[in-house]
Amino acid sequence: MTAHQTASLLVGLAVIVLLARSLGALARRLGQPAVIGEVLAGVALGPTLFDGVVSETLFPDTVRPLLSALAAVGVAVFMFIVGLEWDATLVRGSGNLAATVSLSSVLLPFGLGATLALYLMERHEADDQLAFMLFMGIAMSITAFPVLARILTDRGMARTPLGVVALACASIDDVLAWSLLAAVVAISGAAGPEQWRILLALPYLLGMLFVLRPLLRRFVARRAGLRLTPTVFACVLAGLLLSAAATEWVGLHYIFGAFLFGVVLPRGGTEPLRGEVHNRLGQMSATLLLPVFFLVTGLQVDLSGLGAAGLGDLALILLVAVGGKFAGAFAAARLHRMPGRQAAALATLMNTRGLTELVVLNVGLQLHILGEELYSLMVVMAVVTTAMAGPLLTWILGRPSDTDTDTTVTGQAPEPAVDRAV
Template structure:
């Protein structure tokens, strides 16, 4: 019997993998028909697949459909996809798209990042004061508060870029400013995420382990950067692009594995590798990184399904709707108020500031990556993860309707000068 199960397991894993990918495709099709970003449908269907099957089939049949051994393999595949995709995502965080004025961008970043951070700290305080141990968990208070604050302040760069392209706002002053601010805020978010995970252990040994992981991971990423800048690496890339992409993906996976083994999550190592790869308009590594990220992006639906099974299964009935409503309300309030205030102080018209605020409220897949890191680190419990997932999906889905049908380059109000001296805009959004 054991031998038979061993022989059938690869087929079982393959069937589960194909099912996850087909569910993702169905979610994308449904999202397009509803005029939503594809990632909304993909994430929603993936996260709900496990809980829905469990509710329909029951716990015993669900265990036969998706046994632990198969789920472990799927989790590994999902983690691989997440690391590869995150490598490409953080690679784009290096250069800020040109065109944003020196004064406008910092003002928007401060407002659209600090106010959501405050909303997250308020949410953490309310959850802690309510005494709900299931939603609060057992993580140290500083780590818990900081992780919730980071989760509330994230803006999803990939989804935002797609929305700007679909709406024709990519070359508008507001679109460039919003995208530049999102890139800067996500960079700050990763720094605070690392700090929160380091504080999660609750003692100095945890911080020492996190520091060691950062040093070792940084050394690996720095070595990779030096190698990629050599002429020999350039020749290998030109002659064998696919082999180079495979080697780059292996470097990202290796660094992620090292950082996770030393006390940080794998996403931190992947982020280090992404930032270490030479970037910019003149960098020849863009297509190679895009190939690695594309492979990872194709596997991320598995991550959604596994997250739905391991985190959200059995959580729906135990999470009070008041927590979900509070999370969604504070998430929207922090981003919309911060984005609007930042837009106005940056010199935008009221209508333009409203568009910037709506764009800043987009979270998408980047939010789920942060939540996964917080959950794996033992800082965010499953009920709060569910509330934050709902917040991420709601805020992303409401971006299109709030922008309205008239959001196009012709209707996008240009930014007014923040000072008497005019500033020349350079470059364009890719």
């Protein structure tokens, strides 16, 4: 790197951090998740405003590959934390309701999204039509567990029966969505001429779940009160990076390896250790790495030339994304005799997409499943569906101090423990 590149990179990173922090704080003051402001910070620095003059000045082409590399590390860390906080006890403790709502809130928007893809193909080129249809279905089916958990925590609902059910539904959604996305990545031929490597994905998954996880459990069981020493932290960090590299090499995206490594880390008796890992990685990721990811996302969002046809496509995307997710979750909840108000609140929470959706959309862009115009529209959908959750919950349930803390859901099992939100 030249001195000019180094200076440009450091100044650009400083601008990213400060702008993301400022707009994130503003979003929180307006009752929105911080991710809304941080995404808008990335879009503001991109080509949408001022014909891209800001982005070209602060982030010349010579430093953008470096930013992309930092963004990749940030996404890997984020996915690891999502896996680390994924709690199977939420699913086991919620009965049939969570499974039914999750399946319905995935299958209906998935089917509608795949159908919408048939129409969008006429205006947006798709080299692999099957992969495009499947991907659009997945993009419409996403629920962001971290953002949903943050909303519930802010409203004091995380320990209520409704909150526990919502977290359980989002947990199941995560597994379904990542499994479907892994299948699409495999179908798309991401490994190129080395496509045979995809056959190693299943042995790798089985090895992580049935070999590495038991070994880690035994290691932790023999060391009572294990703390996060520099050596342990280095091993955790190396493990997530190596796991991410492994799934990238076999032809899946690196996000799956990072997520899987977080899932296999032991749960029992490791709460303080996992809390320290979360805090150390989470602070650096939230302060620097994820804002860089938002910038890289914003640099590829260009709404400056959006015309009537584009607005029409956006309206259809929002209709399918919001309507499919809401109708699927609401109908399933009502079939289980959940009161209408709580069913509507649950359906609203399931519409939260947030950062998880952006990760999925970036996978689609990297694999050339999405073009830049459609990618831009889908990013707008992710922002809108996340931003509307808080106001809709207030409209349905009232302000947090009114009814949220005593909201009841009939027929639910006792609430399981809920991990911290990312």
